[in-house]
Ligand code: SF4
């Protein structure tokens with residue numbers, strides 16, 4: 231597609247990058263069919279092709295409005311359009327640039343600014359999030375049942391084996407998972423221990439994904455650099471891999487090398503972190519597996535980050551089958567569940583529609599359990615599911 235970027239963008243790094251992305255799009259529209267918001271709303275302006283066109287107009291200096299901002303806000307950044315695109319257009323990077331730019335031109339109203347600030351203040355801090363969640367848990371018995379579902383009960387972290395093996399891998403805990411589901415990482419630690427690999431826990435805080443989704447560039451960089459600083463001493467002592475059990479955070483770490491590519495102090499370190507970053511399936515699938523499944527019927531929800539960012543389609547399903555589970559067919563398996571970082575809070579109506587559609591499809595084959603690979607999807611699906619939703623790692627031990 232031809233572009234005529236406004237002079238203020240032709241010399242900036244982001245402007246040049248956006249220009250190259252826009253020129254790689256041939257406007258064929260193959261991506262539209264994969265887009266959850268286009269599927270729900272049927273409006274070209276809420277499709278990837280329509281958003282690309284709106285970002286092009288924005289960067290060419292044409293008039294934009296709150297409506298344009300809304301169409302970009304409605305994007306889940308699920309990246310299903312990237313997977314569907316025959317030209318390999320890196321849409322997610324373009325929408326990041328477009329969102330940052332439109333937020334400069336169209337100031338958000340006070341309620342929006344407060345909500346976004348509160349999310350950035352609360353979620354990345356395990357301590358603050360834990361205090362608020364524990365308070366909500368105390369008040370839970372007094373709440374109506376519809377609200378109770380949004381307050382998950384406290385769970386035990388389980389035993390973490392002492393690191394004593396020559397092979398060592400780091401497990402990053404992230405921000406909200408240690409409070410919501412502290413047992414997921416411990417299961418992985420025990421599985422690795424059985425295969426003579428020591429799991430080293432690292433509570434390095436938020437990976438930056440929350441602020442990144444909220445277009446808060448400076449805070450994102452602070453979180454990323456703090457995470458790299460926390461990991462680096464372990465890299466220097468020879469850890470084999472950095473495992474992140476939440477695929478959303480894994481996808482973020484996988485992008486560190488791109489985000490920091492022009493940073494003189496951190497670019498080389500970021501490349502190393504990205505190189506060592508692994509989803510748990512990439513480690514567990516290479517190990518001998520016990521037949522813990524015993525034919526239990528599982529419906530798997532592959533998070534968008536696992537499918538479209540980490541590109542690990544089908545890998546967890548294959549692993550679960552090897553472990554003796556029966557994997558049930560799920561309609562519209564690749565469709566986003568609506569969780570998408572902070573999307574379920576900022577766009578609740580669309581998110582609920584996606585969640586309910588996803589749960590209908592997951593529950594249709596009557597599984598005993600629903601498995602997924604990301605804390606956000608797990609927590610959000612559990613707010614309305616009739617069947618328990620768990621991380622697939624939890625199944626690998628209990629069967
Ligand atoms: S993003 Fe890809 S699939 Fe979508 S319109 Fe552009 S070239 Fe076609």
Ligand code: SF4
Pocket residue numbers: 264265266267268277278281304305306307308309310311312321
């Ligand atoms: S990232 Fe997802 S929601 Fe956004 S345009 Fe692409 S397919 Fe649609």
